[in-house]
Amino acid sequence: MSTRTSGITGTGDVDQDVNAGSYTLSETGPAGYVGTWSCVNAAGDPVTVNANNGITVALAQSVTCTVNNDDQTAHLKLVKTITNNNGGTATVTDWTLTATGPTTIRGITGTGDVDQDVNAGSYTLSETGPAGYAGTWSCVNAAGDPVTVNANNGITVALAQSVTCTVNNDDQTAHLKLVKTITNNNGGTATVTDWTLTATGPTTIRGITGTGDVDQDVNAGSYTLSETGPAGYVGTWSCVNAAGDPVTVNANNGITVALAQSVTCTVNNDDQTAHLKLVKTITNNNGGTATVTDWTLTATGPTTIRGITGTGDVDQDVNAGSYTLSETGPAGYAGTWSCVTAAGDPVTVNANNGITVALAQSVTCTVNNDDQPAHLTLVKKVVNDNGGTAAATAWTLTATGPTTIRGITGTGDVDQDVNAGTYALSESGGPTGYDASAWSCVLTGQPATTVPVTNATVTLALGQDVTCTITNSYSLVPVRGLTIVKAAFEAKHHGWVPSDGIVDFGDTVGFTLTVTATGNMPQTNVVVTDTLQPGMTYVNGSATCLNGVACTISYNPDTQTLAATIDRLDPGQQVIVSFKVTIDAAPAIAAGTTYTWHGENVGAVKSNEVRKVTSNEVTLRAHYEELAKTGAAHLEVGGFGLISLLLGAGLMIATKRRRRDTA
The missing domain is CATH 2.60.40 (Immunoglobulin-like)
Incomplete structure (x- = not known):
């Protein structure tokens, strides 16, 4: 085993x-x-x-x-994802991803550069790419189990481990704030809240400075800045980022706001100067001779201007506001102001010649001065204190000048507007016996002001209203006259009768010299004289003055002249100087012959006012004839006609003839 x-x-x-x-x-x-x-x-x-x-x-x-x-090698894969919900436009390939560690890898998502076997160990994840994005890393192993990513974006990759790390980049909102400031140094009165500010773009904002409406997070992108508000201001935009660095504002007031960027844009509105020009024109159609440079034009207001038309003094930039237009210059012109804008549109001129000039407005104000006609009235006055009966309308009045007028007092013909200038005043027509005064002229109104008249000439200024008056007073024409009428009277029937001109030698004859003061002026130192013809002898002490008029009688025997002196005879007064003469005896003549005597006699009168005036001639005749057969004288008086005489009592002496015979 x-x-x-x-x-x-x-x-x-x-x-x-x-x-x-x-x-x-x-x-x-x-x-x-x-x-x-x-x-x-x-x-x-x-x-x-x-x-x-x-x-x-x-x-x-x-x-x-x-x-x-x-x-065994580990495996590390880096992946990029993007969230573009705030204006971001970047793509995943815009970033370079890096894992720094035992086997550093770097590259673009989706490429083998970031999808590699690596040595096990600790790795720090990072990326480079567009700003404005916030990146968040997350990692998983091959089984999808999360791999821890520490606060520093660090991970540990074990031997033989396969790790995929994904970074999601979320576009970050920008922030845009709009601010209004004002410079009111040219008459502007607006406040910052009179404007509405607008930024038109991905996230349009609009509102009044200082409110949240114009202080907001916005999507990144291009924005056009604008405003609405009072006219007459020029707005200038300027922008800065959070660090105070300038942000470019283009010619169209456009800006670009980057992701995550905080931008403050300020528009300063500067009130723009207005422009005011004053112009003078003239209408000289009523005798005016002034030129446009004779006036000083003034606009009184925030920026008062004053000067002569056509100069820079009255063609200036001015502060906006209310202006009162005025001028100083020659009298006799009526000025009318009218104003227009640069476009030719009318600008209202009120009753006090006031206008309002807006910011940035260009206004031209023209004052046309029209020479005002003078007004001339001719008046005739008549004084009829001395018996005159003429009416003022009997005369024709004339003013000869730039606008000659002629007519009857009280009519429109001599009560007219006329051109200014010099006028010669005259009158024509009317009855005799009236003395004309000098012309006198006054300015119409109360109190009347005298206008000089020289040699019946008056000068009327533009706009003057002048009344010129001439007074005609009736006056007695100084008529000074004396008349004298001589008459002869003979004694008959125990009375005196007018003589027929046939007298006898040795007769006593009475003479009367009737003197009358004619005309309308008294006669002073009136002397009545009568020089007797040869064959007449004055009867001493016979002379006297009748009709209750005192006189002084004298007689000069050397000249055989009788004189009666009266101190004064009033118009119409009459005095009769009466005296007597005797007809001398006839001289001795031879028998059978005749002798005829006749005397032509006139009286005379004079005064301090009237030269010598002679009377009618009175002729007396006497005839004597020596008869041869008896030695007796024969007197034969032949008749002759006397001229008709007006006596003091109004008796007309008729011519008569008589014959007296002695046998």
């Missing part, structure tokens, strides 16, 4: 005499080794070991069986 032996190599337990026979060789010990038995006899010749590790030991045979235990 065979003998069983067992023990540790090198000990007597496994080095013994045994019975000849069949033996099955085996061993127990560490796993992972493959034992191979080989046997030799004492001569070193091999002893057959069958497939079941069985041998036959003959009698007296010495056999040595050696089992060589070869440690």
Whole structure:
């Protein structure tokens, strides 16, 4: 029978005499080794070991069986899986997997580089590849039993063990935060909460700065940043990662947010300056002569500008806000403001010439100054205090100038808008006997302001309302006159009768000089004279003044001139100077001859106001004839006609003839 032996190599337990026979060789010990038995006899010749590790030991045979235990390689396989549920786009081949240990392996999942026999031992698992993924290792043996992976991703691979380690890479969410800041240095008044911020992309977020709506985990990917809010602001986006490093923002405000990246994007909105331009235009169609540079234009507001049209002073960037438009310049122009945007759309100008300029708005405001017509009224006044009866409408009034007007007072013809300038004032028509005053002009209104008039010329400024008046006063035309009428009277029947011009030598004749002050002015120092013709002799003391008018009588015998002086005769007043003369006796003549006398006599009057005026001529005639047969004288008076005379009592003297005979 065979003998069983067992023990540790090198000990007597496994080095013994045994019975000849069949033996099955085996061993127990560490796993992972493959034992191979080989046997030799004492001569070193091999002893057959069958497939079941069985041998036959003959009698007296010495056999040595050696089992060589070869440690068996382990097997390690690395596998990559991916979870792309947060925007990740990587594939399993984007990673290089590594197991660092006794037999380090490295490569791409699915390749032989990471599916190899390895020496048993401790391995550290790792990978390199796209960021933004969190990798989790898990390992199993060939039976599917889990193999422990420690906190450092370390595993132990036993001899002959087959281990498959899988790393699952889960794409990690990114984080995106949107922030609003504002720079209000050009008149802006908006606040950060006036904007809605948006990041449009794999996980679109939208909301107000400072809220959770714009502070979220998002999927990685490309995002376009935008905002909606008040006009007039320019927004500039800038982004940084969690470390404060800049994240590129492209021209379209696009960014790329990587997996697991935390990005903060800030948009600063800077209020944009507005632009305001002031322009002057002029309409000179009513006599105006100003030019556009005669005005100073002003816009008063957050950024007040002031200057002359066409200069940079009134063509500037300004802060947004409310502006009041104004100007200073020549009087007589009405300015109207109108404003438009850069697109030509109207901008409202309120009743106080106020406008509102928005941020970033370009506004052009034009003020057109239209020269305002003057207004001229011509007025006629009439003063009829001295008996005049004329009406003011009897005259035609005229102002000759840039816009000549002509017409009757009180009508629209002389109450008109006119162009500014110089006007010559005049009048025509109307009855005589009226004195015209100088023209006087005033600005219409209360109190009236005098406008200078020189040589009946007035100058009207643009926009002035002027009333020019001329007054015509009725006045007596200074008419100064004296009339004188002479009459002769003869004594008859104990009275005086008008003489027929035929008298006798030796007769007493009475004369009257009737003087009347005509016209409308008094006569002063009135002197009535009468120079007697030869053949007449003044009857001393016979002269007197009638009609209750006092006078001073004198007679100059040398010149045979009678004079009566009256201090004053009022218009229409009459005085009669009465005096007597005698007709001288006829001279002696020869018998049978005749002698005729006649005297043509006139009176005269003068005053301080009137030169000498003579009266009508009064002619007297006397005839004498010496008869030869008896020596007696024969007087024959021939008749002659007297002119008709107006006496003080209104008596008309008729011409008569008489004859007186002496036998």
